[in-house]
Amino acid sequence: MRRRPRMPVDFVVDVTPVMSVIVHLIPMLLLAVRFERLAQHATDTPPAELSAGPAPAAPVGDDARPVVRITHQGFVVRGAGLPDSKLACSGSCDPADYDYDGLGRLLADAKALHPDNAAVVLIPEADVPYDVVARTFAASATRAGRTLFPEPLIVTGAGEGP
Amino acid sequence: MIRRRNRVAVDSGLLITSMMDMFTIILLFLLNFFDPAAGSATDLFLPATSAQAGVEAGVTLDVSPTGVSVGGMQVLALDAGRLPSDAARQGRRIDVVYDALARAKNGATDADAPLIVRADRRTAFGVLGDILYSAGAAGWARYRFVVVDEAG
Numbered sequence: 162m163r164r165r166p167r168m169p170v171d172f173v174v175d176v177t178p179v180m181s182v183i184v185h186l187i188p189m190l191l192l193a194v195r196f197e198r199l200a201q202h203a204t205d206t207p208p209a210e211l212s213a214g215p216a217p218a219a220p221v222g223d224d225a226r227p228v229v230r231i232t233h234q235g236f237v238v239r240g241a242g243l244p245d246s247k248l249a250c251s252g253s254c255d256p257a258d259y260d261y262d263g264l265g266r267l268l269a270d271a272k273a274l275h276p277d278n279a280a281v282v283l284i285p286e287a288d289v290p291y292d293v294v295a296r297t298f299a300a301s302a303t304r305a306g307r308t309l310f311p312e313p314l315i316v317t318g319a320g321e322g323p
Numbered sequence: 324m325i326r327r328r329n330r331v332a333v334d335s336g337l338l339i340t341s342m343m344d345m346f347t348i349i350l351l352f353l354l355n356f357f358d359p360a361a362g363s364a365t366d367l368f369l370p371a372t373s374a375q376a377g378v379e380a381g382v383t384l385d386v387s388p389t390g391v392s393v394g395g396m397q398v399l400a401l402d403a404g405r406l407p408s409d410a411a412r413q414g415r416r417i418d419v420v421y422d423a424l425a426r427a428k429n430g431a432t433d434a435d436a437p438l439i440v441r442a443d444r445r446t447a448f449g450v451l452g453d454i455l456y457s458a459g460a461a462g463w464a465r466y467r468f469v470v471v472d473e474a475g
Binding site for chain 2: 176190196197198199202206256285288289295299
């Protein structure tokens with residue numbers, strides 16, 4: 162009986178559909194992806210509330226905790242043995258115009274007076290953008306690699322004040 | 324007489340192995356950065372600061388100029404970042420936000436889980452303050468404010 166000679170079969174994978182899927186996926190992902198790394202500011206203290214009214218005095222009395230009031234004109238710092246200080250923002254008082262460096266210097270002085278305290282009281286006014294508050298978190302948490310006050314106590318309900 | 328070779332048809336297949344390799348690597352690279360949970364609000368721009376790297380897992384509270392979302396579900400629409408005047412409230416507490424956060428708190432497997440707050444950097448703190456007040460009333464005590472890491 163005559164047998165057909167067995168011919169080697171070249172098994173070729175057709176990758177065209179796979180290529181098509183990938184070519185469609187890449188632009189979709191390029192539109193959706195954001196190349197950024199996320200971080201967080203942590204606080205384990207729920208926000209406190211001020212009574213309504215402008216320019217309240219330092220609340221939540223604890224003399225070791227510096228109090229930073231964030232206004233639309235800059236920072237007002239008091240408490241923790243510091244002299245009352247106003248740090249005016251420059252220019253049009255955009256979020257980048259606030260004096261975070263000056264705030265860090267003041268808080269470093271407060272930290273030297275109260276090294277065991279890790280809390281800072283932040284009182285943002287209602288019209289201050291959240292961007293300023295977030296940058297204040299960072300400025301009060303560390304300075305030049307040194308830990309200052311990484312536990313912010315946020316106080317809400319501040320109106321507009323001097 | 325010149326002997327001519329029989330012309331043999333050459334099957335010149337397109338060699339796309341290298342291209343496949345490149346596309347696969349690009350795809351894996353993009354998939355590494357793609358986070359479907361992070362992209363729930365395309366109009367939400369986080370502030371950029373230096374902070375503790377990494378974000379904990381937990382219930383997310385998104386505050387964008389167009390709305391407030393809890394766990395990816397919008398609960399309150401905002402008007403250019405402002406609270407609507409007709410939103411039902413009890414003092415500073417916003418009822419719909421309070422209800423959604425209370426449900427999330429009751430449904431959380433970990434009683435000490437933090438609330439992950441992702442707020443747009445342009446949000447006025449007065450608006451965020453009322454939302455945080457509602458969160459506090461719902462029982463949330465620990466907060467994680469998500470930012471874009473400047474160092475990253």
